[in-house]
Amino acid sequence: MVDKKLSGAGLRGQSAGETALCTVGKSGSGLTYAGYDVSDLADNATFEEVAYLLFNGELPNQAQLDEYKASLLTQRDLPQALKEVLKLIPKDAHPMDVMRTGCSFLGNIEPETDFSQQHKAANRLLAAFPAIMCYWYRFTHDGVEIDCTTDEDSLGGHFLALLHGKTPSEQHRKVMDVSLILYAEHEFNASTFTARVCASTLSDMFSCVTGAIGSLRGPLHGGANEAAMDMIQKFSSPADAKVQMAGMLERKEKIMGFGHAIYRESDPRNVIIKRWSEKLAQENGDTSLYDISVACEEFMWDSKKLFCNADFFHASAYHFMGIPTKLFTPIFVCSRLTGWAAHVMEQRSNNRIIRPSADYVGPEPRKVSPISQR
Numbered sequence: 001m002v003d004k005k006l007s008g009a010g011l012r013g014q015s016a017g018e019t020a021l022c023t024v025g026k027s028g029s030g031l032t033y034a035g036y037d038v039s040d041l042a043d044n045a046t047f048e049e050v051a052y053l054l055f056n057g058e059l060p061n062q063a064q065l066d067e068y069k070a071s072l073l074t075q076r077d078l079p080q081a082l083k084e085v086l087k088l089i090p091k092d093a094h095p096m097d098v099m100r101t102g103c104s105f106l107g108n109i110e111p112e113t114d115f116s117q118q119h120k121a122a123n124r125l126l127a128a129f130p131a132i133m134c135y136w137y138r139f140t141h142d143g144v145e146i147d148c149t150t151d152e153d154s155l156g157g158h159f160l161a162l163l164h165g166k167t168p169s170e171q172h173r174k175v176m177d178v179s180l181i182l183y184a185e186h187e188f189n190a191s192t193f194t195a196r197v198c199a200s201t202l203s204d205m206f207s208c209v210t211g212a213i214g215s216l217r218g219p220l221h222g223g224a225n226e227a228a229m230d231m232i233q234k235f236s237s238p239a240d241a242k243v244q245m246a247g248m249l250e251r252k253e254k255i256m257g258f259g260h261a262i263y264r265e266s267d268p269r270n271v272i273i274k275r276w277s278e279k280l281a282q283e284n285g286d287t288s289l290y291d292i293s294v295a296c297e298e299f300m301w302d303s304k305k306l307f308c309n310a311d312f313f314h315a316s317a318y319h320f321m322g323i324p325t326k327l328f329t330p331i332f333v334c335s336r337l338t339g340w341a342a343h344v345m346e347q348r349s350n351n352r353i354i355r356p357s358a359d360y361v362g363p364e365p366r367k368v369s370p371i372s373q374r
């Protein structure tokens with residue numbers, strides 16, 4: 001694994017454009033947003049500051065941040081028409097499909113009609129996504145039509161308050177904020193690349209983000225945090241985890257939450273969210289799921305030199321905060337929207353339609369025979 005070359009299928013190792021937003025696997029801890037190390041941002045900034053950074057290129061000063069947060073606060077509620085649409089989506093729908101529909105529908109009723117509105121569209125989605133997820137979830141699962149506004153200062157706290165219907169603890173607010181920072185941006189990953197391809201046709205922001213949500217949904221990308229949770233919940237102890245994982249590897253099954261397309265030895269986000277997962281486990285007074293997760297990490301490294309990516313310890317961390325597993329990937333959407341929108345803006349600022357070539361491997365030229373002879 002460690003010496004595996006970044007080349008081959010899946011466009012691996014090929015540069016597909018330029019970005020000033022992010023480096024992955026290069027300097028410092030291995031992940032930077034506009035020059036800032038992600039661990040520095042996680043320790044010393046908030047998610048709203050990171051969103052501002054990605055959208056504007058610089059961190060805000062206090063006055064800019066206050067103004068930005070005040071503006072986001074006024075945009076958290078959903079239009080009634082969108083609430084009606086969300087109520088029509090069945091309980092057993094995949095919440096990523098809910099996010100996709102919510103984003104797409106908002107693009108119908110509040111369209112981005114020209115690119116001068118790109119910040120407006122991005123900020124509206126940023127403010128509204130927690131309510132899109134929670135309004136649908138609470139209506140279909142608890143039978144309540146929630147008030148989509150809260151006076152929570154941060155988007156992370158706002159999400160937790162909408163979901164649980166009560167004020168979150170300071171520690172939970174902090175973990176959500178860190179999590180949103182860690183997931184915010186990651187260069188040319190599959191969903192961001194989807195957004196950029198869409199942007200390159202000069203399409204609108206809502207279409208770019210809707211497409212990106214579809215790409216993030218898959219278990220090889222954002223969907224891995226849910227799949228990791230489903231897996232660790234099946235293990236009864238650290239020892240059982242090791243036995244069962246050995247079986248999975250023998251059967252050549254993919255272990256979700258491990259490995260990465262770019263990082264070779266570790267994902268710098270893992271150490272940060274792992275630390276928070278441990279703190280939450282201790283706070284809950286039951287560390288068994290955390291201990292099982294650590295056993296998985298040890299086993300995968302010892303047997304395959306595969307390491308936890310950002311998704312693996314997010315699973316237990318979210319679980320400890322009482323977040324239902326099916327909402328794990330939609331939270332990723334609430335965060336990555338910032339990276340997607342920033343890339344859409346960057347693509348638009350220096351655009352050429354993205355249209356690669358393919359190596360043809362199909363049949364030689366041939367003639368259509370009459371249907372009766374086929």
Ligand SMILES: CC(=O)SCCNC(=O)CCNC(=O)[C@H](O)C(C)(C)COP(=O)(O)OP(=O)(O)OC[C@H]1O[C@@H](n2cnc3c(N)ncnc32)[C@H](O)[C@@H]1OP(=O)(O)O
Nearest residue numbers: 219220221222224253254255256257258259260261309310
């Ligand atoms: C936030 C994020 O989106 S992070 C990614 C989340 N996705 C997951 O956690 C899904 C599980 N992981 C994977 O499927 C892969 O590691 C990916 C999709 C992330 C990266 O895929 P690739 O770039 O093709 O992986 P890479 O080239 O490093 O794979 C090397 C070998 O390790 C194997 N491998 C990689 N990850 C895993 C895994 N999680 N479980 C089992 N085997 C694995 C591959 O099958 C490959 O074996 P091979 O050479 O015999 O075919």
Ligand SMILES: O=C([O-])CC(=O)C(=O)O
Nearest residue numbers: 185186188189190261310
């Ligand atoms: O970069 C990738 O391929 C996947 C990833 O970790 C992310 O999008 O956060």
